Amino acid sequence: DAMVIQNPRYQVTQFGKPVTLSCSQTLNHNVMYWYQQKSSQAPKLLFHYYDKDFNNEADTPDNFQSRRPNTSFCFLDIRSPGLGDAAMYLCATSTLQRPGPQYFGPGTRLLVL
Amino acid sequence: DAKTTQPPSMDCAEGRAANLPCNHSTISGNEYVYWYRQIHSQGPQYIIHGLKNNETNEMASLIITEDRKSSTLILPHATLRDTAVYYCIVTDRGSTLGRLYFGRGTQLTVWP
Numbered sequence: 535d536a537m538v539i540q541n542p543r544y545q546v547t548q549f550g551k552p553v554t555l556s557c558s559q560t561l562n563h564n565v566m567y568w569y570q571q572k573s574s575q576a577p578k579l580l581f582h583y584y585d586k587d588f589n590n591e592a593d594t595p596d597n598f599q600s601r602r603p604n605t606s607f608c609f610l611d612i613r614s615p616g617l618g619d620a621a622m623y624l625c626a627t628s629t630l631q632r633p634g635p636q637y638f639g640p641g642t643r644l645l646v647l
Numbered sequence: 648d649a650k651t652t653q654p655p656s657m658d659c660a661e662g663r664a665a666n667l668p669c670n671h672s673t674i675s676g677n678e679y680v681y682w683y684r685q686i687h688s689q690g691p692q693y694i695i696h697g698l699k700n701n702e703t704n705e706m707a708s709l710i711i712t713e714d715r716k717s718s719t720l721i722l723p724h725a726t727l728r729d730t731a732v733y734y735c736i737v738t739d740r741g742s743t744l745g746r747l748y749f750g751r752g753t754q755l756t757v758w759p
Contacts (some may be wrong), residue, residue, distance in 0.1 A: 635696065
């Protein structure tokens with residue numbers, strides 16, 4: 535089945551140690567999104583890619599970066615994780631079809647020690 | 648920023664209809680209403696969307712008022728597996744590439 539895959543489902547890192555979360559999709563969608571969801575809060579958009587064009591949200595910290603080497607894969611890099619970056623990170627995809635839904639992966643839960 | 652207002656929580660008996668309201672009084676003419684839900688510890692799941700007409704699919708019905716300032720998501724026969732946080736989101740699909748700005752949503756609890 536076509537889907538959005540996130541690995542790993544749980545990631546533990548140390549304070550200040552760079553970490554990369556990955557997302558892949560078999561839907562061949564143009565647009566990929568990264569959201570951060572802290573405990574008991576709603577998902578918050580960090581940035582998105584339209585093909586290779588990167589679009590950052592104004593309030594996304596510089597500590598968060600992203601790479602999209604091809605249509606299928608997208609990575610979220612956290613350069614120096616702090617305790618406040620512990621959260622669920624959600625990847626989503628969509629087409630440019632007007633209108634069209636976003637398809638979310640299961641998320642990666644990041645724990646910072 | 649989220650442009651919608653939803654009650655923080657609602658209850659529903661299993662087998663009954665769940666009617667989830669959403670206010671979006673500042674919606675503009677080219678903005679769609681989307682509904683997503685998030686079951687605990689899972690990614691959000693798309694349910695339905697609409698512009699101004701009522702919509703129905705295999706999961707739910709969406710009723711949008713004539714002035715488009717509010718809408719209601721209807722789950723016709725709620726089951727225990729429908730327990731989730733339901734998010735109502737308005738977005739301009741065209742200019743924003745469909746970026747979703749989530750509000751707090753409604754926690755729906757379905758009771759046996």
